[in-house]
Amino acid sequence: MTKTFTCQELGGICDQKFSGETFMDIVNKGMGHMMSDEAHKAKIMNMEDETGESKEQWMEKMQKEFDGKPEDN
Numbered sequence: 623m624t625k626t627f628t629c630q631e632l633g634g635i636c637d638q639k640f641s642g643e644t645f646m647d648i649v650n651k652g653m654g655h656m657m658s659d660e661a662h663k664a665k666i667m668n669m670e671d672e673t674g675e676s677k678e679q680w681m682e683k684m685q686k687e688f689d690g691k692p693e694d695n
Contacts, residue, residue: 624694640652645688
């Protein structure tokens, strides 16, 4: 039951893809990428200001998106 999100879908700035069996798998794979350069770091560090969502609210929203996303072929 693998699903895939892009960096942009996770709030980042590029089209790098991350796949996993759970949303936390995807988050864990994406974090190294998101912290890999200053542009990605700046986007992540400012996400709460941009979206108005706390980390917990974002995680809850993204878990729902993961749950509703079709499985990879």
